[in-house]
Amino acid sequence: MEIRKSNLDERVKQLQSLGSEEFAHINGPLTAHLVGTYKILERWQLDESLCLAGLFHAIYGSDPTRAQLLGTDQRAEVAAMIGEKAEELVYLFCSCDKPFVLPQIGAETKVSFRNRFTGETSEFPAHLLNDFCELTIANDLDVARNKSEEYYHDDILAMFKRMYPMVSSHTQAELDLLFVKFCA
Template sequence: MEIRKKNLDERVKQLQSFGSEEFAHINGTLTQHLVGTYKILEGWNREEALCLAGLFHAVYGSDSTRAELLGTDQRVEIAEMIGQRAEALVYLFCSCDKPYVLPQIGSESRVNFRDRFSGAVMQFPSELLNDFCELTIANDLDVARNKEQEYYHEDILDMFRRMYPMVSAEVRLELDGLFDKFCT
């Protein structure tokens, strides 16, 4: 656990050196949101690569309306910091054309992925789909929990329902409590 905390502290300092403290986020800074996402994943006992992907999930900008900390031309450097698998998840999350991809998850047997940076369309990498779903849920949970009043729009709850079969028992347990609290 001590090694994980030291690794987290070092990675947070790296994010801050990229300017994460300079970007406002829901009730705080981007750094706080990134750490919050990491902590949710860590609380679910996810592997370190997924937790680190949660910590860096916005480094290339998570959608076209958000600023990026680094350009995608620095993928090699990020991979050296957090590992290949974690960086692949970060790139997948940042490059995902979410309005195109997210509605397919859980409703289609084959999910097509569109890269918002390149426009390329391909089959979603099946070996990353579960981690992508857990990262997406952790991101949205941190956002909702940091609003003045925790709230989930019906479209977010619907997305969580579609992702439910693809996530771990720990995440399903969290979602069950969320559905009990916010769904009638």
């Protein structure tokens, strides 16, 4: 599972060449957040393609308020960098209309997905749901931990609880500690 450090360094250089250092994020450039998300997924001993998706998870812009490093017309180029499986998850994460989709996860048996780029609604791809949950949690953990004070809104904690059954035992163990600290 572990990616060679030189390979990770190469991927980070690719992101930097696309301008990830110029985009501001919580307490620093976007690059730091992308690497932070990757490292969380790696620590949970998840599949390399999921870790790489974490590293590139904002390349197409992760929500309407954030800039993109590449347009969705360059998906083939991203797939060449990180593999088709990782790129598929990156596109899903970036295209997800999160206010529409996230409240359904764990509350509904079938989750409707709305693509914020196209406006199309379809059934959430079941084969990507667990990885999407892992990536979403890792992203939000990195964001919260890079604020001046680690804090989670009640809606984020509720989302983590709904996603809990869908994630790995390593992720669940980290969430257990988080729930003790912030849900007491």
